[in-house]
Amino acid sequence: AQSVTQLDSHVSVSEGTPVLLRCNYSSSYSPSLFWYVQHPNKGLQLLLKYTSAATLVKGINGFEAEFKKSETSFHLTKPSAHMSDAAEYFCVVSLTGGGNKLTFGTGTQLKVEL
């Protein structure tokens, strides 16, 4: 079975400081991993995805994530937070070749303060 664990339900940072959202995955097979963002009253948007190519994945809006097999982690980072980054972030896993069945983490609510 595949699963993801988002280690923090809430993260608060000051504008201009780094962002770190943590995610650990569990998968018996080669996983594909994603980060999605959900702004209030809006749909989910893909930030970035890892599908067994480069382990450091760059996404939109300055976000990036590093796949670390030895640590079974896929943490999301951004060097400098912006007020517009305030949203809920979901770490997602899917089995390669398993079609479009995504397993979502419980989400991390990111708050950005002035």
Added chain:
Amino acid sequence: KAGVTQTPRYLIKTRGQQVTLSCSPISGHRSVSWYQQTPGQGLQFLFEYFSETQRNKGNFPGRFSGRQFSNSRSEMNVSTLELGDSALYLCASSLAGDLNNEQFFGPGTRLTVL
């Protein structure tokens, strides 16, 4: 190109009734997936349709069903509604159902069961 559209956006029903939700994928997309989002259970996969066939199914009771039409539009139906079915129902479409193809999410249908 128009995004994924879902109708209706809001729905109020009473226990025991049934409901049908509709999803129109992005033009050219053949895969449509459905998810349920609740504060308690988070985002959970319901099912995926590809070329009018159900390809993947989540762990939901048989009261939840779906179908896909030849134009790739999809509907999901929930019969004998329960209070716990109150949720945001999201659909997502992708080109060919391959994980290398990004899933695009619609804004969701907010279902309230009274």
